[in-house]
Amino acid sequence: MMTSIVLTVIGQDKPGLVSAISQKITAGGGNWLDSRMASLGGKFAGLLLVSVPQEKAEALISSLQALEQQGLRLVIEHGSTEAAPGGRMLKLALTGHDRPGIVRDISDALARRKVNIEEMETAFFSGSFSGEDMFEMRATLRAPAELTDDALRKTLESLANNLMVDIDLDAAV
Numbered sequence: 496m497m498t499s500i501v502l503t504v505i506g507q508d509k510p511g512l513v514s515a516i517s518q519k520i521t522a523g524g525g526n527w528l529d530s531r532m533a534s535l536g537g538k539f540a541g542l543l544l545v546s547v548p549q550e551k552a553e554a555l556i557s558s559l560q561a562l563e564q565q566g567l568r569l570v571i572e573h574g575s576t577e578a579a580p581g582g583r584m585l586k587l588a589l590t591g592h593d594r595p596g597i598v599r600d601i602s603d604a605l606a607r608r609k610v611n612i613e614e615m616e617t618a619f620f621s622g623s624f625s626g627e628d629m630f631e632m633r634a635t636l637r638a639p640a641e642l643t644d645d646a647l648r649k650t651l652e653s654l655a656n657n658l659m660v661d662i663d664l665d666a667a668v
Contacts, residue, residue, distance in 0.1 A: 498549045499574030500525070501542070502559060506567035508539040515562060520545055523555030531614075544574060584613070584667035585636045585644070587651075591660025593619060593630035601632065604654050608647060611637040630660075635667060 506512065513532065520527055530543035547555050556571050563569060589601065598617065605612060615634040622629045638647060648664050655662040 496549045497546050498552050499528075500545045500547060500552060500556065501572045501574045502545060503570045504539070504541045504543075504562070504567050506539055506565075508534045508537055512539050512567070513541075515565065516541070516543075516559070519558045519562065520547075520555065523558050524548055524551040525555050580611070580637065582611075582637045582639050585610075585638055585647075586663075586665045586667050587632070587634040587636055588663040588665075589630075589632040589655075589660050591630060591655075591658060593628040594658075597630055597658055597660065598632065600654060600658060601651075604650055605636065608642055608650060609639045610642065610647065613637050 502516075504512075504516065517527060525545045525547040528544045528546050530541060532539070532541035532543075534540075545555070552573070559571060560569060587601075589597070591597070602612065613635045615632065617633075618631045620629050620631065621627070638644075644664065644666075651662045651664055
């Protein structure tokens, strides 16, 4: 029987970190499934899902923890085997002038409507013409079946006007 392990890792960014992690996973009988990794502020940050035979899970976890001797910080948890909750998937795109509180306001509005943020990426950049600080958010959402797209769109459009950002909401492909 297979089990899943969710691993988060952070450390000083340098070549070879992904290789070191993947070598431990393969040697421990694990299979690298899903991951999100980035270099942020000079640090390497990663989140990954690994599948491993249940009888090898604890040995793999111990092996991965040895990476802490190389300066990495790890959080390792057993994943859930529960099926994903119901609802429908939506894509959210937001772009506007940067200011504190955008993520807070959007995530609060979504939480009040019982919408789960399944995945989210944000970016800060300079506007190509104006040079002004800009903010971009891309998210995959899981909306409850009873919440219509129109109702959620109205909530987000009202918020977009207050935040002075552009928001698009579409069905996930």
